[in-house]
Amino acid sequence: MKPLAIGNRRFTNRFFLGTGKFASSEQLRATLAASQTELVTTALSRVHEADAAADDILSAIDRSKVEVMLNTSGARTAAEAVRIAKIGKAAGFSWIKLEIHPDARYLLPDPVETLAAVEECAKMGLVVLPYINADPVLAKRCEEAGAAAVMPLAAPIGSNRGLRTRDMLEIIVEQARVPVVVDAGIGLPSHAAEAIELGADAVLANTAVAAAGDPPAMAEAFRLAVRAAEIAVQAGPAAERRTAAASSPMDDFSILSE
Amino acid sequence: MFPYLKLSKEEVEARIAATTPDDVAAALAKDRPGFFDLLALISPAAAGFLPRMRERAAEARRRYYGRTVSVYAPLYIGNTCVNSCRYCDFRIQHQGTARKDLSPDEIRAEAEAVRATGVDSLLVVAGENPRVNSPEHLAEVGRLLKPMFSYLALEVAPQSEETYRLLFEAGFEGLTCFQETYDQERYKYFHPAGPKSDYDWRLRTQWRAGRAGFRTLGVAFLLGLCPWRPEAASLAAHAIWLQRECWRSKVQFAFPRFCPTEGGFQPEHPVSDEDLELMMLAFRIVFPTCCMTVSTREAPAFRDRIVQTAADNMSAGSRVTPGGYAVLADHDVAQFTLTDKRPPAEVYAAIRAGGQEVVFKNWDNRI
Numbered sequence: 001m002k003p004l005a006i007g008n009r010r011f012t013n014r015f016f017l018g019t020g021k022f023a024s025s026e027q028l029r030a031t032l033a034a035s036q037t038e039l040v041t042t043a044l045s046r047v048h049e050a051d052a053a054a055d056d057i058l059s060a061i062d063r064s065k066v067e068v069m070l071n072t073s074g075a076r077t078a079a080e081a082v083r084i085a086k087i088g089k090a091a092g093f094s095w096i097k098l099e100i101h102p103d104a105r106y107l108l109p110d111p112v113e114t115l116a117a118v119e120e121c122a123k124m125g126l127v128v129l130p131y132i133n134a135d136p137v138l139a140k141r142c143e144e145a146g147a148a149a150v151m152p153l154a155a156p157i158g159s160n161r162g163l164r165t166r167d168m169l170e171i172i173v174e175q176a177r178v179p180v181v182v183d184a185g186i187g188l189p190s191h192a193a194e195a196i197e198l199g200a201d202a203v204l205a206n207t208a209v210a211a212a213g214d215p216p217a218m219a220e221a222f223r224l225a226v227r228a229a230e231i232a233v234q235a236g237p238a239a240e241r242r243t244a245a246a247s248s249p250m251d252d253f254s255i256l257s258e
Numbered sequence: 259m260f261p262y263l264k265l266s267k268e269e270v271e272a273r274i275a276a277t278t279p280d281d282v283a284a285a286l287a288k289d290r291p292g293f294f295d296l297l298a299l300i301s302p303a304a305a306g307f308l309p310r311m312r313e314r315a316a317e318a319r320r321r322y323y324g325r326t327v328s329v330y331a332p333l334y335i336g337n338t339c340v341n342s343c344r345y346c347d348f349r350i351q352h353q354g355t356a357r358k359d360l361s362p363d364e365i366r367a368e369a370e371a372v373r374a375t376g377v378d379s380l381l382v383v384a385g386e387n388p389r390v391n392s393p394e395h396l397a398e399v400g401r402l403l404k405p406m407f408s409y410l411a412l413e414v415a416p417q418s419e420e421t422y423r424l425l426f427e428a429g430f431e432g433l434t435c436f437q438e439t440y441d442q443e444r445y446k447y448f449h450p451a452g453p454k455s456d457y458d459w460r461l462r463t464q465w466r467a468g469r470a471g472f473r474t475l476g477v478a479f480l481l482g483l484c485p486w487r488p489e490a491a492s493l494a495a496h497a498i499w500l501q502r503e504c505w506r507s508k509v510q511f512a513f514p515r516f517c518p519t520e521g522g523f524q525p526e527h528p529v530s531d532e533d534l535e536l537m538m539l540a541f542r543i544v545f546p547t548c549c550m551t552v553s554t555r556e557a558p559a560f561r562d563r564i565v566q567t568a569a570d571n572m573s574a575g576s577r578v579t580p581g582g583y584a585v586l587a588d589h590d591v592a593q594f595t596l597t598d599k600r601p602p603a604e605v606y607a608a609i610r611a612g613g614q615e616v617v618f619k620n621w622d623n624r625i
Contacts, residue, residue: 177502252293252498255263255498256495256499256502257264
């Protein structure tokens with residue numbers, strides 16, 4: 001497995017965390033510590049970016065160790081998302097997760113608006129990670145438009161249903177030239193491990209952790225599962241060569257130099 | 259070896275040699291076989307699996323191409339050439355070849371003769387001659403032929419990305435360029451002079467065409483120049499690289515094999531019928547969605563069989579002589595010897611007898 005680098009930052013932990021839905025900043029702080037995550041995402045609409053010290057989310061995060069990626073949650077159009085990105089940039093946030101969902105029920109991302117916003121944000125020099133449906137062609141288009149990584153969904157956000165889009169995720173992983181972060185729908189540590197085993201570079205979860213009975217314990221479970229899968233991929237699963245199990249789709253691009 | 263492949267020739271050879279029957283069986287059982295499975299499937303250990311490979315390849319072929327075979331014909335617009343390829347009768351030093359570059363009227367006459375056979379997909383071929391291969395001339399040929407065929411492909415000397423944009427505009431949508439050999443040392447030996455001696459420029463031909471919008475990118479090596487297994491590994495790596503770089507285009511494999519002729523070039527590493535079939539099956543299994551064509555160099559029985567299991571595309575009634583369809587009655591200036599000399603109607607009949615449909619039109623140039 002290639003070391004994970006997004007933008008110009010290297011990551012040793014492939015588990016990323018969303019910061020919504022936590023009961024308190026104390027609980028968030030304990031969960032972040034247990035997850036040992038190096039990247040969190042938080043909605044600009046939720047934070048008081050002008051006064052980070054007083055903000056209950058930002059104050060829980062040690063930004064010298066953890067990258068904060070603002071997200072555009074709530075935006076319904078590219079124009080709204082780009083406005084959020086600009087406000088974030090002015091406040092010193094150079095990472096942006098594009099979440100553009102006009103659909104209020106399932107919060108499914110709008111591909112047309114998202115692609116347009118990727119182009120705009122990349123031109124602004126931001127590190128752009130679009131949240132997209134598991135659409136391989138859209139993933140390639142986002143990559144060409146300047147996305148630093150793509151974030152396809154495993155299942156509808158908050159559904160905890162696991163890798164429902166598995167076949168499409170496999171194609172995205174096979175074709176991508178930027179990191180693939182599986183986002184949304186991951187409900188259990190085993191789902192996260194499965195995503196890494198199929199070749200994803202990282203996994204982001206939020207609801208599965210925040211809504212668990214003991215969020216810090218669940219965060220630790222996710223961290224361990226992701227790490228276990230990473231070690232397994234590096235170890236080269238024996239079963240793949242001896243049985244009819246699906247091959248690692250990562251194999252083929254990894255035989256080539258850049 | 260293909261230069262962007264991280265494995266050395268020795269590593270590839272060692273892997274192939276170490277393949278066990280278990281590895282072959284595992285590769286055949288996989289849902290999504292990859293590069294290392296291809297190495298297993300072209301190994302000597304795979305020879306014992308030929309019947310299973312035929313089944314597995316035929317199943318993959320049917321899934322993506324159904325029961326259809328698309329047909330095309332080559333149109334040689336010229337055979338003057340400034341290159342010195344040691345194996346080719348078009349080379350500049352070769353005295354025995356009568357040289358001919360067709361005029362626009364002759365090209366039209368040839369094209370009409372091809373069109374009359376039902377073929378609607380044309381591959382335009384020429385030797386490397388800066389005059390014949392000038393961007394303006396090729397674009398003119400494209401504009402001339404575009405109204406007559408639903409699909410035009412090009413097999414001429416490598417061009418710049420800018421020229422490919424011009425040619426795509428003019429009507430060409432497919433491109434074929436054989437690397438001849440991926441072994442850089444041997445490449446130098448076989449191509450001692452002329453523009454073709456530049457290995458890297460040739461290697462990136464499909465990449466430039468892909469960036470210019472070409473839909474189909476043909477790749478191949480010449481079977482016989484060098485030991486075929488490392489070449490096949492390089493060909494696979496080349497295809498994977500093109501899929502990574504040009505994801506909008508599809509890759510097409512060809513397996514042109516030297517058929518030694520009397521007094522002609524004698525290949526040092528001839529490939530047997532069995533090995534050729536094994537290789538084509540392996541590529542079909544590992545690259546189920548890629549196109550694959552079977553050469554007119556092959557015998558009718560082989561061609562009729564391989565379009566059931568691996569190839570989805572074949573030429574029919576090919577003439578590999580400039581003017582060979584209509585302009586010249588009988589002139590021996592062919593680039594290579596044809597083995598399948600059946601007229602198009604017989605080729606179509608054989609495809610239908612095999613339970614498959616002949617597809618003439620797969621695209622429309624007006625789109």
